Amino acid sequence: MDKDLDLLDIKLLRLLDQLYTTRSVTRSAEALGQSQPTVSIWLARLRKQLNDPLFVRTAEGMLPTPRTDALMGTVREVLGGLQRLAESGVEFDPPTARRRFRICMTDASHITLLPRLLSHVRAVAPGVALEAGRIDGDLARALQAGEADLALGYLPWLDAGFYQQTLYGQDWICLANARHPRVVSESGDDWNLDVYQAEAHIAISSGTGYQLLDSALASHQVSRRVLLELPGFLGLSAILSTTDLIATLPRHIGETLARSTGSSGLRVLPCPFEIPGFTVKQYWHARYHHDAANRWLRGVCAELFIKSGSSP
Known part of the structure; x- marks a missing residue:
């Protein structure tokens, strides 16, 4: 090649991912552990390198441009690959881990499961944050892409490529x-x-x-x-x-x-x-079956909702 390729910094890719998810500079800064001015500087650098505004301020938040929409699949694939490389062979240590898990669930689970799960996670893994995602038509793709870590509920359409574990029965x-x-x-x-x-x-x-x-x-x-x-x-x-x-x-x-x-x-x-009746299960994609962080999260859900029969 005639000149060195101007590669994007990993932190800029993470910012792009966060902005696309949150539509907010403030929330992205919080998720990345950075100040808002720092994130604004990073965004300016991204815009210059990619020669595109990337996000436009609107009443609904920071909306992506068509160029950003087209880039996000590649960005998330790169981030996922880098994360898998970094975590390869490394055990997940709950007391020191800093990680956000996205768990898709119904609003019933917000009332019945999420309070106990959050209480337990805060006690044993204080640096871990949880995000409750929706169960919708995008669920299978989100689990496969690593945009969601786990799904809880009665989801009989999740079959090929997914593991599942029964938590409790319902009448x-x-x-x-x-x-x-x-x-x-x-x-x-x-x-x-x-x-x-x-x-x-x-x-x-x-x-x-x-x-x-x-x-x-x-x-x-x-x-x-x-x-x-x-x-x-x-x-x-x-x-x-x-x-x-x-x-x-x-x-x-x-x-x-x-x-x-x-x-x-x-x-x-x-x-x-x-x-x-039906059974409430936890579901995860085969790509993350051996992922240490995902295994830990699944183990927590099994401990909380199988042994105790799901009762508070």
Whole structure:
């Protein structure tokens, strides 16, 4: 070659990755452990080397240019390769590690699993940060690319190229106001399928497990009068505890919500018809099966959610 290639500094590649993920100079600086002025200087250097603005300030944050969109696949491939080189043969040491893990999960797991996981990680690995990612159509690609480290939930479509480990099983229950005027007598004799069909309901539209509920309603020819549909569990306990509506949901999230409201808030009722159960698992891509940090994270989840039966 006639002249030396002007290679990009690894820290500049990491900045490009962070800016693309966060759309924020401030958040990128925090993630990289640098001051905001330093990150601004690095970004200026990147723009000069690549001869492109790379990111443009908008009301929605720092949005990437088409050149940046085109570069990101290569940038993340290079970063992943360098990380694997650096970690090859090196054990993960939780007390001294500085690492961010992205774990994809449903909003139910934000309530049932994430608090315990965060508490444990802070105690044994204070330099480790967690990020809760969404479960969506991009999940398989994100796990394969290393953009997500782990997925927790009921995800039967993750098969080829993925490992999985069962954490716990789930069946279904109903939740109602503890002072519900028709369905919460001490004997429980006033709760049956006819009453279930006569009452008004809240439906939760998120989560793959709800396909099982919808199929069971259809197969048993159970009618349900839905007055409110929610995209997730945010606000569910507050609505149930102040109305006479009924919710049908997996046992783990239902019992967790009931405990959080106290004995006077919500009451757990048996589901009056049969809904197939399912298993909550952790999933990871085969590329990271032997990665020391990923193995540690999987071991933590197994320790917390298998041995204790997932109960707090």
